[in-house]
Amino acid sequence: MRDLANVYLSLKKLDWKILESIFKNMWDFEYVPSHAIIRETNLSEEELEAKLKKLASMRLVENKYTEYLGTAFTFKGLSVYSLKRLVAAGKVEQLGSLIGEGKESVVYTVISQGKEAVLKFHRVGYPSFKKVKEKRDYGTLHYTVLTVRSARREFQTLKRLYGHVSVPRPIAWEGNAVLMELIDAKELYKVKLENPEDVLEMIIEEVKKMYELGVVHGDLSQFNILVNEEGVYFIDFPQSMEVGEDGSEEILKRDVENVLKYFKKTYGIERDLKQTLEEIKKG
Numbered sequence: 227m228r229d230l231a232n233v234y235l236s237l238k239k240l241d242w243k244i245l246e247s248i249f250k251n252m253w254d255f256e257y258v259p260s261h262a263i264i265r266e267t268n269l270s271e272e273e274l275e276a277k278l279k280k281l282a283s284m285r286l287v288e289n290k291y292t293e294y295l296g297t298a299f300t301f302k303g304l305s306v307y308s309l310k311r312l313v314a315a316g317k318v319e320q321l322g323s324l325i326g327e328g329k330e331s332v333v334y335t336v337i338s339q340g341k342e343a344v345l346k347f348h349r350v351g352y353p354s355f356k357k358v359k360e361k362r363d364y365g366t367l368h369y370t371v372l373t374v375r376s377a378r379r380e381f382q383t384l385k386r387l388y389g390h391v392s393v394p395r396p397i398a399w400e401g402n403a404v405l406m407e408l409i410d411a412k413e414l415y416k417v418k419l420e421n422p423e424d425v426l427e428m429i430i431e432e433v434k435k436m437y438e439l440g441v442v443h444g445d446l447s448q449f450n451i452l453v454n455e456e457g458v459y460f461i462d463f464p465q466s467m468e469v470g471e472d473g474s475e476e477i478l479k480r481d482v483e484n485v486l487k488y489f490k491k492t493y494g495i496e497r498d499l500k501q502t503l504e505e506i507k508k509g
């Protein structure tokens with residue numbers, strides 16, 4: 227994913243058409259059959275096969291021969307195509323630098339409407355999709371469909387919270403990519419707080435507001451809270467849940483417990499879990 231800009235620039239019009247066709251059809255096929263792409267691109271069988279081989283050598287697609295030739299996006303392929311859609315929509319002008327590469331995402335800075343912003347590419351279930359498939363029954367959906375869902379969930383949750391809770395402003399969502407405001411702040415675990423009691427209160431206040439808006443973060447910890455002089459910010463929402471959804475109370479408890487444990491371990495602050503949860507839930 228480090229060479230995303232070069233890959234992007236090397237793709238020709240016809241390559242983009244093929245990627246577009248895979249995107250359109252990936253909801254219905256684990257491997258999109260070549261005939262579906264041929265119908266949309268007017269390429270011959272031989273031309274398409276040659277193109278798909280080239281795209282596979284660039285690690286943008288994975289081809290599979292069964293009764294017919296089928297193809298599916300890799301994480302990189304879906305990401306570069308999602309970027310293309312954001313560029314086409316006028317949301318991204320320039321790709322910046324890679325600022326984070328984790329299990330579940332690759333995060334870049336970009337220039338969006340003249341300002342620096344964050345572009346997060348989701349990759350849930352990648353690369354061990356087979357395991358995911360065994361655990362929960364997704365039928366023959368390709369894992370790329372799951373990454374799109376995860377991106378959509380993050381975008382929708384940010385939209386719901388922005389303006390009420392301290393989260394980055396969501397700008398756009400395409401494919402597995404979420405474009406949002408860049409927060410100039412550091413992860414909580416990297417910072418030595420001078421006023422940890424106040425910061426903990428601010429965090430609990432925000433969790434309470436989220437709860438009032440019907441959202442449970444789902445992955446709250448010192449890694450997904452950013453802090454600067456002005457306050458605290460919450461990021462990383464693909465696991466977010468609706469209040470009232472099955473299991474959401476347990477997840478809320480885990481979220482709050484993570485935060486309280488961190489403040490106890492790092493700053494020796496004692497705050498009762500049960501009481502804190504009651505505070506969050508009382509209107």
Ligand SMILES: Nc1ncnc2c1ncn2[C@@H]1O[C@H](COP(=O)(O)OP(=O)(O)OP(=O)(O)O)[C@@H](O)[C@H]1O
Pocket residue numbers: 325326327328329330331333344346394406407408409410411413449450461462463
């Ligand atoms: N809006 C933002 N502003 C500034 N930095 C951000 C923003 N969004 C993400 N980051 C940075 O990118 C990192 C990864 O983002 P995020 O936590 O959303 O993804 P992740 O999938 O949890 O990554 P991981 O696989 O490491 O768990 C963050 O820890 C943060 O450093």
Ligand SMILES: [Mg+2]
Pocket residue numbers: 449450462
């Ligand atoms: Mg994170």
Ligand SMILES: [Mg+2]
Pocket residue numbers: 330445462
């Ligand atoms: Mg995460």
